[in-house]
Amino acid sequence: AQSVTQPDIHITVSEGASLELRCNYSYGATPYLFWYVQSPGQGLQLLLKYFSGDTLVQGIKGFEAEFKRSQSSFNLRKPSVHWSDAAEYFCAVVGTGGGNKLTFGTGTQLKVEL
Amino acid sequence: GAGVSQSPSNKVTEKGKDVELRCDPISGHTALYWYRQSLGQGLEFLIYFQGNSAPDKSGLPSDRFSAERTGGSVSTLTIQRTQQEDSAVYLCASSFGRYNEQFFGPGTRLTVL
Numbered sequence: 194a195q196s197v198t199q200p201d202i203h204i205t206v207s208e209g210a211s212l213e214l215r216c217n218y219s220y221g222a223t224p225y226l227f228w229y230v231q232s233p234g235q236g237l238q239l240l241l242k243y244f245s246g247d248t249l250v251q252g253i254k255g256f257e258a259e260f261k262r263s264q265s266s267f268n269l270r271k272p273s274v275h276w277s278d279a280a281e282y283f284c285a286v287v288g289t290g291g292g293n294k295l296t297f298g299t300g301t302q303l304k305v306e307l
Numbered sequence: 308g309a310g311v312s313q314s315p316s317n318k319v320t321e322k323g324k325d326v327e328l329r330c331d332p333i334s335g336h337t338a339l340y341w342y343r344q345s346l347g348q349g350l351e352f353l354i355y356f357q358g359n360s361a362p363d364k365s366g367l368p369s370d371r372f373s374a375e376r377t378g379g380s381v382s383t384l385t386i387q388r389t390q391q392e393d394s395a396v397y398l399c400a401s402s403f404g405r406y407n408e409q410f411f412g413p414g415t416r417l418t419v420l
Contacts, residue, residue, distance in 0.1 A: 227408075229411075235413060236311075236398060236411040236412050236413040236414050237398065237400075237411040238411070239408060239409075239410070242408060283350065293338060293340075293355050293357075293363070293402075294340065294352040294355055294363060294365075294366070295340070295342075295350075295352065295400075295409060296352070297349060297350040298349075299349050300349065300350075
């Protein structure tokens with residue numbers, strides 16, 4: 194069964210600093226990978242997705258992620274964090290073998306210090 | 308209305324009562340999903356609809372949980388004889404096409420007293 198690991202439960206960065214949120218997945222074939230963001234009291238918003246092709250994908254709000262098959266990773270990055278980026282971030286995978294359900298990581302809570 | 312909508316946004320009920328949660332997907336989206344988000348369990352898949360059929364119900368935690376979808380559109384998640392452990396935020400998502408990009412609604416926060 195597929196699984197997703199987000200090893201960092203909480204991360205605090207200063208505004209303007211760079212950010213990297215880690216995500217590792219377990220799946221036998223090439224998965225479809227996603228990053229979602231959830232602000233307090235809100236639903237999930239898709240930041241970016243990877244299906245195939247270029248392993249560096251660009252998303253909304255200045256985020257990007259890199260798919261590394263050798264490391265089974267799909268880390269999310271942003272070069273300069275804004276205070277409004279404070280939220281919870283979820284990495285998710287959909288298996289390409291037929292199942293359509295998203296399997297989520299446990300999330301990383303991002304705090305931004307001004 | 309461009310997004311997924313859910314109602315009610317909040318629901319408080321007493322243990323043992325039945326509740327119905329509604330989801331209106333994005334128009335034209337053929338797939339619809341229910342997830343549950345709770346402190347102890349994180350984000351969990353409940354059920355997936357393709358059209359009006361549910362090919363994957365594997366995430367429903369007990370037979371107290373059921374869901375239906377009519378007209379390939381609106382879906383209702385029903386929880387019978389609610390228990391305190393059912394307290395969670397119930398999220399609905401919809402998608403169209405092969406790549407399973409799912410768009411989420413704002414959720415229904417269920418509190419069972």
